[in-house]
Structures are given as structure tokens and as C-alpha cells.
Amino acid sequence: MDPAGKTFIVTGAARGIGRAIAQRLAAAGANLALIDLSAADLDGSLEGCRAAGRTARGYAADVAREADVIAAVTRITSDFGRIDGLVNNAGIVRDGLLVKRRDDGAVDRLPLAEWQAVIDVNLTGTFLCTREVAARMVESRTGGVIVNVSSISKAGNAGQTNYSAAKAGVAAMTVVWAKELGRHGIRVGAVAPGFVHTEMLSAMRPAVLEKLAEAVPLRRFARPEEIAEAVACIVAQDYFTGRCLELDGGLRL
Numbered sequence: 001m002d003p004a005g006k007t008f009i010v011t012g013a014a015r016g017i018g019r020a021i022a023q024r025l026a027a028a029g030a031n032l033a034l035i036d037l038s039a040a041d042l043d044g045s046l047e048g049c050r051a052a053g054r055t056a057r058g059y060a061a062d063v064a065r066e067a068d069v070i071a072a073v074t075r076i077t078s079d080f081g082r083i084d085g086l087v088n089n090a091g092i093v094r095d096g097l098l099v100k101r102r103d104d105g106a107v108d109r110l111p112l113a114e115w116q117a118v119i120d121v122n123l124t125g126t127f128l129c130t131r132e133v134a135a136r137m138v139e140s141r142t143g144g145v146i147v148n149v150s151s152i153s154k155a156g157n158a159g160q161t162n163y164s165a166a167k168a169g170v171a172a173m174t175v176v177w178a179k180e181l182g183r184h185g186i187r188v189g190a191v192a193p194g195f196v197h198t199e200m201l202s203a204m205r206p207a208v209l210e211k212l213a214e215a216v217p218l219r220r221f222a223r224p225e226e227i228a229e230a231v232a233c234i235v236a237q238d239y240f241t242g243r244c245l246e247l248d249g250g251l252r253l
């Protein structure tokens with residue numbers, strides 16, 4: 001798909017990878033509907049898109065809440081007239097071991113709330129946004145493209161029971177939806193980044209990050225713009241569907 005003149009939704013677009021994706025699509029000529037928890041936080045990303053000469057609007061929505069997603073997609077449809085693309089980028093981490101023995105012998109358990117929060121945003125959020133946008137695309141018979149952001153952790157990463165389960169689910173849903181939506185002219189792809197320089201990594205200690213970077217064959221983490229470039233490739237490549245592009249610098253967990 002040539003994104004020029006088309007309308008794309010990017011979730012979690014206030015910063016990091018989402019902002020880079022929005023600005024990359026704007027540079028390719030797309031108009032952008034940006035979603036994040038707070039509309040005020042979207043100002044910087046909107047400015048970047050408008051600097052490319054495109055129309056860009058911000059929408060406050062929690063992708064994990066069905067009513068928020070339906071309301072946002074309804075407003076976007078009315079504001080832009082059509083939706084041609086969706087990038088499911090919003091995501092969070094709440095890392096922790098499943099069980100952990102303390103020095104006094106007591107065993108801590110990963111709280112259910114930490115499991116649920118990550119599943120709600122990363123997995124349910126991707127489901128809700130795709131369901132709503134795909135329904136509009138099928139109704140309007142215009143087709144489209146959907147790109148999901150998974151992660152290298154989909155293979156199973158220690159300390160990430162919740163996140164690994166969610167991102168493996170995102171990768172699996174990509175295949176399911178490619179099979180179901182292809183007949184409607186809708187392609188569905190995914191990117192699975194390794195470690196990327198964003199605020200998501202800010203909770204990790206610098207020494208740990210340094211050690212992790214050494215384990216990457218390319219000896220560095222990705223820049224958000226490099227992930228955005230891969231999303232733009234999936235958008236542009238009309239025979240790509242049901243597959244996940246791995247962007248991990250060669251790192252395998």
C-alpha cells in the first residue's frame with residue numbers, strides 16, 4: 001500500500017516506538033490518528049506529523065477498555081472519513097518472576113494484578129483495536145493493513161511470564177487475522193523487536209542494559225526509527241501477510 005493520502009491509526013503514539021512509527025508514516029504521506037492514554041501527551045508526536053505536512057489528530061483512549069476503543073474509532077472514522085491502516089503499538093511491562101524465594105525462605109508470587117495489567121493492554125488492547133478497525137474496513141469494503149507490535153520475548157523470557165504470553169498471543173493473532181481477513185483485502189503483519197532505546201527500558205539498571213547489549217550480535221539496541229522503518233516496509237509490501245518480522249540485531253532469547 002502506498003500510504004500517501006491514507007489514514008492510519010497508531011496506538012501508544014505519545015513517545016518511543018509509536019511516535020517514530022507515526023512520524024515515519026507521515027513522512028510517507030499518511031494522515032495520522034494518534035491514540036494514547038492522555039491526549040496532552042500526544043502534542044509532540046502530532047507536531048512531528050504535521051511538520052511533514054500531514055493532517056494529524058490525537059485521541060485519548062485506554063486500548064484495554066472496550067468502550068474507549070469503540071468511541072475513539074467512531075470519532076476517527078467521522079473525522080477522517082475512512083481508516084486504511086492500524087498499528088497496534090501500545091504496550092506495557094510489569095516484570096517479575098513467577099515465584100521467588102526470599103532470604104527468609106518465604107516464597108513471593110507474581111501478583112495476579114501484574115499478570116492481568118500486561119495481558120489487558122498488550123493482548124486485549126490489540127484484539128479490541130483490531131476488531132473495531134477491521135469491522136470498519138469490512139463495512140466500507142476498502143481493505144487495509146494492520147501491523148502488530150510483538151516482541152522477541154514471545155519466545156519466552158525469564159521474568160516476563162505476562163509479557164511473553166501477551167506477545168506470543170499477538171504473534172498468533174497476526175496469523176489468525178491474516179487468514180480471516182485476507183478475503184476482505186486486509187493484510188495483517190507483525191514486527192518483533194529485540195531491545196529498543198525507549199523509556200520502556202528505563203526501569204532496568206544501566207549495568208544490566210550494558211550486559212544485554214553485549215549479548216546482541218550487533219552489539220547495540222535498536223533505535224525506534226529502525227522499528228518504524230520495518231513497519232513502513234510491511235505497509236508498502238502488498239504480498240506480506242500473516243508473518244512477523246524479527247528486528248533483534250540477531251539476538252535470540
Ligand SMILES: NC(=O)c1ccc[n+]([C@@H]2O[C@H](COP(=O)([O-])OP(=O)(O)OC[C@H]3O[C@@H](n4cnc5c(N)ncnc54)[C@H](O)[C@@H]3O)[C@@H](O)[C@H]2O)c1
Pocket residue numbers: 011012013014015016017018035036037061062063064088089090091092121125149150151152192193194195196197198199200201
Ligand atoms: N522498547 C523495547 O525494547 C521494546 C522491545 C520489544 C517490543 N516493544 C514493544 O513496542 C511497543 C512500544 O514500546 P515502547 O518501548 O515505545 O514503550 P513506551 O513505554 O516508551 O511507550 C508506550 C506508549 O504506550 C502508551 N500506552 C500504555 N498503555 C496504554 C493503554 N492502555 N492505552 C493506550 N496507550 C497506552 C504509553 O502511554 C506510551 O506512550 C510496545 O508494544 C512494546 O511492548 C518494545
